[in-house]
Amino acid sequence: MTDTVQPLTDLLKDAPSNWGKWGPDDEVGSLNYLGPEQVIAAAGLIRSGKVFPIQRLICDPKGDPVWPSRKPAVRTQIMDEATWDGDDAPQFPGGLHYADDKIECFLQGSTQYDALGHVWYDDKLWNGFDARSTVGGMEKASVQPIADRGVVGRAVLLDMARYRGKDYLESAETYTHEDLMACAREQGVELRKRDILLIRTNYLQKFFEVGDAFYENFCEPGLVYSHELVQWFADMEIPNLVTDTIANEVTTDPNNGAALVLHNALMRNLGVAFTEIVELEDLASDCADDGVYEVFYAAAPLKVAQGSGSPVNPIVIK
Incomplete structure (x- = not known):
């Protein structure tokens, strides 16, 4: 681990960018890569009809893993x-009784989609929107445009x-795009342009094993920044990165000391949608059994203004 922290401004000054690619007002970024052609092709992957909802349980009696x-x-x-x-109970014609409840939660405190404007540096969000547009609620690049269009693809x-x-992977354990390609080769599946990537680490199993100690010296495993990795995401036109960790990448980059570099390099700069805290265990077990790792994926986060x-509860169908 490096002892110095490299500012994102310097680290990403020559990083690939998709700003302006879909016009100055675009708020869904690389999800634009998923058009009707990709939806129809993905539908052709449905063969067995097995359905896997991959949201983690909210208000799990065993605990909900969340960002610290x-x-x-x-x-x-x-x-x-x-x-x-x-005696003061409400009365309804016919004798109706009912249950009602409410939930208080962080919008990103469960399986969720990030808005493209969720993180930034140098006072600019995705597509160059002014960071001041986040004050009091996200006027630009909120989660609503993603919810309005939905996400469907291979x-x-x-x-x-x-x-x-x-x-499960260990704390601070990293992997690269080259590791992803090697994993795909071993699994016998082809990675194609405009694929949605589902990455299983099973790291959150550690949360259920050790409890609060999970947050001591917190550093999740995950993808680690390199210019080559970001260029690979750009060249592959990856629309959506989906993982079973809280933040999709190694928390603190061991090479530059910065936190959540890929949130900026991939989401802020390329417009890649981030989906986090998914439950992949049932799906992974089934894929290991039948050797089929390409699936139909559909998701739509809740429509939350600003x-x-x-x-979100994404649906995977095989």
Whole structure:
């Protein structure tokens, strides 16, 4: 691990960018790569009809893994049968009783999509939008445009944990685009342009094993920045990066000391949509059994006005 921190301004000064590629007002970035042709081709991958919803449970009795500065979701019961125990209980014609509850959560405190404007540096969001447009709510590059269009395409599961012969990757363990390609070759699946990448580390299993100690010296495993990796994402026209970790990349880059470099290099600069905290265990087990790693993927985050992210329950079909 380096002892110095390289500013993002310097680190990414020559990094590839898709700003302006889809016009000055674009708010969905590389998701533009997923058009009708990609949707129709992805539908052709459905053969067995097996369905895998890959959202992690919200308000899990065993705990909800979240970014360290966030709190897990809290569900509160508002109405239940006990409501009708009192004399002042509501009355409905015919004798109807009902349950009602509410949830308080960070919009990015569960399986979720990031808005493209979720992170930035040098006062500019995705596509050059002014960072001041985030004040009080995201006027530009919020999660709503992603929710309005939805995300459908061919996805490839890259099981990095099995590829490395581990139950789960270790804290701060890194991998590159070359590792992704090698994993795909071993699995016998072709990576193609405009593929959605599903990457399994099973790292969050550690959260359920060690509890609060999970957050000590917090540094998740994941992709690590290089100019070559970012160029590969640009050349492959990757629309969506989906992983089972909280932040999709190694938390602190061991080579430059910066935090979440790829959030900026891929999401801010290239417009790659980030989907995080997915549950890939059932899917990965099935893929290991039948050897089929290319799947139909569909997702639509909640339509939250000016939101910096939104919960989602993506659907994978084989």
